[in-house]
Amino acid sequence: MTAKTKTEFDEASHTYKINRFEVPSVTTVIRDLLPGFKADPWYLERGSANHACYQALALNQEFEPDERSQPNIDAWHLWRKSMMPFTFEQVEMQVYSRKYMFAGTLDAIIKKDDSIFIIDYKESLSETDRYQLGAYAIACKEYGIKVKKGFGVGLSKGKCKMSEVYNLDVYGQKFLALLSAHNIRMEHGKTEDDK
Secondary structure: OOOOOOEEEEOOOOEEEEOOEEEOEHHHHHHHHOOOOOOOHHHHHHHHHHHHHHHHHHOOOOOOOOHHHHHHHHHHHHHHHHHOOOEEEEEEEEEEEOOOOEEEEEEEEEEEOOEEEEEEEEOOOOOOHHHHHHHHHHHHHOOOOOOOEEEEEEEEOOEEEEOOOEEHHHHHHHHHHHHHHHHHHHHOOOOHHHO
16 A cells, blocks of 8 residues: 555445545455355344454454354364464454455464465355455555465354365456456446345
8 A cells, every 4th residue: 555545444334445435345346246145234243243252362362252152262262273383464454455446354364384374264164255365365465465375264163164275366366357347237336236
């Protein structure tokens, strides 16, 4: 990001802006074009609560978890133990692509065995996760962070499951194709509900 670029995130509306111009989030683009689960507000709230727990755990911060999050916290500990040794390089990092005009918040960047990975925590893994990770890798380049690999981490009911490791150069390019299609739909007044 250049010194002249101003970025904003409105937590209440979950909107991102670059220089006061609203840009689509990574998940908005993906949900608009790819079939997948659309969570109701209760599940979205639970997901936000769980992500706050994962952030506190990664940063070794004290927190008061909701008892409904405990199975996911247990799953996170299992995942962390299975990955050791590794370090968290970034946690809950907002990323903005000025070049392509999109934004999002990645869950974490980790370093393991001299390799850097973007990871995304999910209640359940999906085929669309790879595009989300690819988008984050594109945005990270604008911050001087080069990440070529990433994977999803499914955390649910006290169990953890990892996706395959994705080549983020490939899925980043595929995300850009989705972004182009999304932008064309928006130019014509279409939204994800107009399918």
